[in-house]
Amino acid sequence: MKINRIAKTAVISTTAAAFALTFASGTVVAMEKKGKREKCYGIVAKGMNDCASSAHSCAGQSKVDNHPEEWIYVAKGLCSRIAGGKSKPGKA
Numbered sequence: 001m002k003i004n005r006i007a008k009t010a011v012i013s014t015t016a017a018a019f020a021l022t023f024a025s026g027t028v029v030a031m032e033k034k035g036k037r038e039k040c041y042g043i044v045a046k047g048m049n050d051c052a053s054s055a056h057s058c059a060g061q062s063k064v065d066n067h068p069e070e071w072i073y074v075a076k077g078l079c080s081r082i083a084g085g086k087s088k089p090g091k092a
Contacts, residue, residue: 040079041086044070053089 049062053069068090079085
């Protein structure tokens with residue numbers, strides 16, 4: 001009996017987490033489309049990028065800090081105020 005209760009709790013928790021992540025990713029895309037966020041290049045710490053570049057195909061795969069092609073989402077207008085932040089990718 002306890003195993004069923006634990007299994008149900010695990011399934012419910014996993015489902016809730018998956019829903020939350022799906023909702024969060026949709027929110028980021030919607031915020032970019034509404035203009036509340038922008039990509040900021042050249043300020044990313046190793047392994048903290050938001051998406052692909054010419055060197056790899058996914059988030060979290062940057063190999064060096066502050067690579068000119070790596071980017072993260074920031075609030076609109078913030079990138080220009082960050083030292084080294086650029087709104088367009090640079091040359092590697």
